[in-house]
Amino acid sequence: MNEPARQPEATSPKTIPAGEQPIIELRNVTKRFGRLLVLERASLQLYRGQTTVVIGESGAGKSVLLKHIVGLLRPDAGEVYVDGRRVDRLRPKEWVVVRRRFGFLFQGAALFDSMTAVENVAFPILEHRDVTEAQARQIALEKLRMVGLEEFADRKPAQLSGGQRKRVGLARAIALDPEVILYDEPTTGLDPIRADIINELILKLRRELGVTGVVVTHDMASAYKIADRIVMLYRGTFIADGTPDEIRRSADERVRRFIEGRADEEDLASLRAEITK
């Protein structure tokens, strides 16, 4: 049952702080959706204060991995630990305490349509802290100020742009001053300038609040900018782990293809054949 976690092939000692216990650990996590195998004995240890970026092609299992960390999905096999405590079999009410330590920025921000920006940010504060609505609003406005959106506080999500929605989502993710923030594709769908604003915000949160970050992305510019450590997920398994420089210099063809944005020769050949037909 306590089988040792399978490590990525290219584990870098530079990314693992000596003697430190991981804040989050996934051990041999396997997840299927019907016949589709999304994660296959995936193991990962995440350390306090680091920003770890998980890269990989679409459908590689990156978002599924994040959802296992906060219990939105349960592994079919394997284990998930938070601060050494096994959490993957917790009951819904037990998860509440664990989840208070996490902030989650969803890919589409997942703001509540019926609420204004400030109400969205105040929601977790009202849920978990013994404060009045006025106090919760003040805290929420402070968080919106941190992401530069205080003047949009009373707008509903439909009245905000994609980048603004993500920033409100980020303000909501930090509303309870979490220890760990999980970012699911934070820059996807944004133009390079707005993507850079999000990158700067992620760096600022790490610098000012000291939060541990787990970022799922396939935006390499963003990954190089914000990562202390980059891991690559390929067909449900980790195949690379290292600092941004180590990943940049990786000799693994699958990693090289991904970071250089190069399609597989076989895929290209079959595409050319289709076009010729």
Add this chain to the structure above:
Amino acid sequence: MFGWVATLGKVSIDQLVAFGDFWQFVGRTLGWMPTGVTRWRNLRLLMPQFYEIGSRSVPVIMITGTFVGLVLAVQAFDQLANVGLQDRMGVLVNLSVIRELGPVLAGVMLAGRVGGALTAELGTMNVTEQIDALRAMGADPIRYLVVPRFLACLLLTPILTFYCDLMGAFGGWLVTTQVFGVPSEPYIYYSAEAIQKWDLFYGFVKSLAFGGTIGWIACYKGFTCRYGAEGVARACTEGFVIGFIVILVLDFFLGLGLKGVYEALWGFKSVL
């Protein structure tokens, strides 16, 4: 060769799993009910639902009731007049509306209007990860989203059914007295004599059951809908069809049960 056996087995297992999931969902809703109705913060979530599910359904429910009463009177008048019982038209129209047609048609109308809207709303929240966001923030989506909607359906369906009954009675009276010329006094006299508190209770129990059914099925379908616009559309259709069938099945069994209880307590009652 045995592919169809495997398919049948898979479908049966999937349906059993879904059935089990549904009852687990019902259990979790009931588990959150005490905090759902005792904490002020949770009670405040009820008000918008009361407005959406209750107030906004009043016009369509009243129109339904009126036309049920009108058409019942049109269909029944010739037969009763033929045997000289036109004065007792109110007995037939009002009993039919209060016991059967009011609760069932109000239930079906609400399954379409309210159930469809609830499934679409929760389904959209599901596919846009808003329900996951609630969970990730440590807020139970059943308590936050399902309990207020379920309570609003449960508590307001009987009231809306009462509106439907009232308008049905009015419609029947209108056609009988104003179109067919039956005097109003005997119409009202015989109606009042035939309809007992039990009949109102009968309609109330049914509408309470239909309201709970609509709330649970609609919310469950929204929570379990598949991704994309097609998933939401399919969940809405399935929610309405299943809700409609369950209302009819419940109507039969409740009718049977309540009739048995009445006859055991008071014996057979002749209304004509």
